[in-house]
Amino acid sequence: MRFFGEPIEFDKQAGIGSPVWRGRAESGAELQAFAVAAHRSGGRLAALWGEDRRSDGEGFRLHAAFGLDMGHAWLGLDLPADNPAYPDLAGIFPAANRMQRATRDLVGIAHEGGPNGGDARPWLRHGAWPADWFPLRHDSGEGREFSNSPSDYDFVQVGGEGAHEIPVGPIHAGIIEPGHFRFSVIGERLLRLEQRLGYQHKGVEKLFVGRNLAEGARLAGRISGDSTCAYAWAYASAVEAACGISPPPRALLLRALMLERERVANHLGDLGALGNDAALAFGFAQFMRLKEDWLRLNGRLFGHRFMMDRIVPGGAALDLEAPALAAIVEQCDAIGREVKELKKIYDEHAGLQDRFVTTGAIDADLARELSLSGMAARATGLLLDGRCWRQGYTPPPPWSALGVRPATDERGDVAARAAVRFAEIFESLRLLRELAVGLPDSDLRVEAPPVAGGQGLGVVEGWRGEVLVGVAFDGEGRLARVHPHDPSWQAWPALEHAVMKDIVPDFPLINKSFNLSYSGADL
Amino acid sequence: MIPMLRRILRSGIVSEPPPETAAEREMARLGNEILRILGRALTIRQVDAGSCNGCELEIHALNNPYTNLEGYGIKFVASPRHADLLLVTGPVTKNMEHALKVAYDCTPDPKLVVAVGDCGCNGGVFGESYASCGAVENVLPVDVRVPGCPPTPAALLQGILAAVRR
Ligand code: SF4
Numbered sequence: 001m002r003f004f005g006e007p008i009e010f011d012k013q014a015g016i017g018s019p020v021w022r023g024r025a026e027s028g029a030e031l032q033a034f035a036v037a038a039h040r041s042g043g044r045l046a047a048l049w050g051e052d053r054r055s056d057g058e059g060f061r062l063h064a065a066f067g068l069d070m071g072h073a074w075l076g077l078d079l080p081a082d083n084p085a086y087p088d089l090a091g092i093f094p095a096a097n098r099m100q101r102a103t104r105d106l107v108g109i110a111h112e113g114g115p116n117g118g119d120a121r122p123w124l125r126h127g128a129w130p131a132d133w134f135p136l137r138h139d140s141g142e143g144r145e146f147s148n149s150p151s152d153y154d155f156v157q158v159g160g161e162g163a164h165e166i167p168v169g170p171i172h173a174g175i176i177e178p179g180h181f182r183f184s185v186i187g188e189r190l191l192r193l194e195q196r197l198g199y200q201h202k203g204v205e206k207l208f209v210g211r212n213l214a215e216g217a218r219l220a221g222r223i224s225g226d227s228t229c230a231y232a233w234a235y236a237s238a239v240e241a242a243c244g245i246s247p248p249p250r251a252l253l254l255r256a257l258m259l260e261r262e263r264v265a266n267h268l269g270d271l272g273a274l275g276n277d278a279a280l281a282f283g284f285a286q287f288m289r290l291k292e293d294w295l296r297l298n299g300r301l302f303g304h305r306f307m308m309d310r311i312v313p314g315g316a317a318l319d320l321e322a323p324a325l326a327a328i329v330e331q332c333d334a335i336g337r338e339v340k341e342l343k344k345i346y347d348e349h350a351g352l353q354d355r356f357v358t359t360g361a362i363d364a365d366l367a368r369e370l371s372l373s374g375m376a377a378r379a380t381g382l383l384l385d386g387r388c389w390r391q392g393y394t395p396p397p398p399w400s401a402l403g404v405r406p407a408t409d410e411r412g413d414v415a416a417r418a419a420v421r422f423a424e425i426f427e428s429l430r431l432l433r434e435l436a437v438g439l440p441d442s443d444l445r446v447e448a449p450p451v452a453g454g455q456g457l458g459v460v461e462g463w464r465g466e467v468l469v470g471v472a473f474d475g476e477g478r479l480a481r482v483h484p485h486d487p488s489w490q491a492w493p494a495l496e497h498a499v500m501k502d503i504v505p506d507f508p509l510i511n512k513s514f515n516l517s518y519s520g521a522d523l
Numbered sequence: 524m525i526p527m528l529r530r531i532l533r534s535g536i537v538s539e540p541p542p543e544t545a546a547e548r549e550m551a552r553l554g555n556e557i558l559r560i561l562g563r564a565l566t567i568r569q570v571d572a573g574s575c576n577g578c579e580l581e582i583h584a585l586n587n588p589y590t591n592l593e594g595y596g597i598k599f600v601a602s603p604r605h606a607d608l609l610l611v612t613g614p615v616t617k618n619m620e621h622a623l624k625v626a627y628d629c630t631p632d633p634k635l636v637v638a639v640g641d642c643g644c645n646g647g648v649f650g651e652s653y654a655s656c657g658a659v660e661n662v663l664p665v666d667v668r669v670p671g672c673p674p675t676p677a678a679l680l681q682g683i684l685a686a687v688r689r
Binding site: 144171176177178198200201203204219269289291295348518 | 654
């Protein structure tokens with residue numbers, strides 16, 4: 001199969017996960033031409049990462065996954081061991097910028113050319129290891145010790161009379177992950193925000209190397225704690241594609257049930273926090289109470305408040321009996337009633353709406369240009385949801401049978417991101433009720449015998465957006481390379497744009513309305 | 524306004540007695556102890572030094588109306604300069620090592636450090652590597668450890684109280 005009349009041949013990945021087509025570019029020029037064609041047709045750059053394949057007598061491989069109308073096109077480009085370089089993609093997809101820099105920092109394969117000669121600044125490497133050492137090369141050596149000397153970062157300077165900078169972080173005021181924000185302001189007007197992230201980089205990708213499948217699953221569930229189910233599922237789905245197996249139907253529905261519970265938990269918390277940031281302590285208290293009720297039921301039914309380690313390669317690690325399913329239905333009814341009431345209060349609260357409406361706005365064109373996915377993209381009106389049918393796209397099971405209704409809102413502002421969350425809570429509650437009464441009888445889990453050299457890509461629509469995990473086995477069936485990709489990679493730059501028409505005091509609210517992951521993107 | 528008031532009335536007060544013995548006497552004693560030790564209420568600066576954010580979700584839960592931490596006179600503050608206690612999640616990444624040390628140095632003496640989560644206690648699944656210093660105690664002196672992945676709000680509360688009691 002071919003896309004856009006480009007010469008690259010694609011084969012559909014095995015299994016019942018999200019639709020993925022795999023292909024190989026013969027040259028950098030071919031990759032670049034494909035990227036241009038994908039961009040022209042409204043496609044997204046979904047993920048980009050590098051792999052050291054020299055132990056197999058090859059060189060390096062660049063992986064690029066593109067989100068297209070019908071699913072994902074996963075392209076590999078082999079690079080020579082002595083000069084692993086590929087043409088820049090950031091001039092086509094701006095989202096490539098940070099991914100390319102991270103790939104260079106970790107694998108030592110570099111992009112060439114690009115806007116202004118390419119962005120040469122490191123991204124994840126802050127000075128904890130030298131520039132000529134690459135942790136994801138297999139010959140990088142175990143347990144190397146380097147002196148840790150934090151490096152300066154070349155922020156873009158904003159000139160002009162009255163302009164000054166406000167540096168914030170890496171430690172923020174509040175209970176939140178670390179990152180650095182550099183604001184350029186005149187008075188309290190925001191002219192520019194530039195982020196420097198990577199503070200959460202804890203070497204996750206290297207930890208996957210050489211692990212068995214179960215160890216990999218535990219790690220995948222800890223890439224970003226608020227999305228543990230999404231990551232565990234995406235990882236399992238990638239492994240299953242690589243092994244050529246499919247999870248049993250009951251396990252598939254249980255996974256969906258956990259993913260939707262994760263979505264509701266996060267949306268409840270965010271709606272409370274949004275109320276709080278707009279000085280409505282009432283909203284915070286009410287939503288945090290509902291979230292706590294929700295997590296407590298998780299704890300009771302799943303033995304873990306965030307359902308960590310319950311989704312595993314080959315199926316699910318836990319079953320739910322009839323009383324548990326009844327409790328879920330009952331809770332959905334109760335919480336649904338309360339959220340409906342709270343939504344009315346939020347909608348009619350003049351002070352809240354005054355803070356929400358027009359604040360932190362981005363439009364659909366920008367969202368498309370930045371390859372944005374998920375909730376923030378839908379809040380600009382883009383119909384992008386891996387669980388939903390759309391022109392040319394058939395969602396994978398179990399979504400295909402559930403008829404998930406996407407939530408969109410054209411406004412692109414804080415109000416839209418709140419509205420999409422409300423709508424998604426109601427839809428998730430509906431799905432949860434359907435899932436709870438419709439679990440088929442089947443096994444919970446099948447064996448996942450790793451296939452030497454197997455590869456797979458898993459894609460899951462998490463609460464924040466599209467979570468991808470790419471997996472490659474070595475000759476012994478252990479994990480040779482795992483690349484988890486968080487939707488925050490694409491959304492962080494969107495936040496930089498979203499603040500530009502606003503004032504400094506609006507930043508916390510706008511930031512919260514995106515609620516992006518640091519750990520998930522810093523890895 | 525009316526629907527809000529109605530909602531507030533219907534929700535009632537959901538704050539629960541503290542975990543452990545759940546005895547009010549114990550809480551009163553602890554309150555007195557906090558006052559004796561610190562001369563005022565307890566202020567906490569939370570520092571995420573490299574967590575997966577799972578631990579933060581449970582620390583957030585301490586502020587929900589069920590646990591109602593502020594009801595004990597325990598409050599999260601924005602600056603380490605105003606803090607009595609650092610609540611640190613880990614593993615401490617190499618990229619956060621410096622910032623964590625600065626936050627510690629900015630915290631006035633006497634100060635307490637509570638290491639949170641399996642990662643904060645021993646590095647957890649991430650351990651020590653080119654990018655991770657592992658446990659918080661590899662970077663700072665630690666008074667109390669609260670294991671768990673993530674620890675429950677009740678375990679966190681107990682850890683905080685244990686630190687104050689020291
Ligand atoms: S202890 Fe668990 S929840 Fe906490 S940071 Fe570590 S992996 Fe995440």
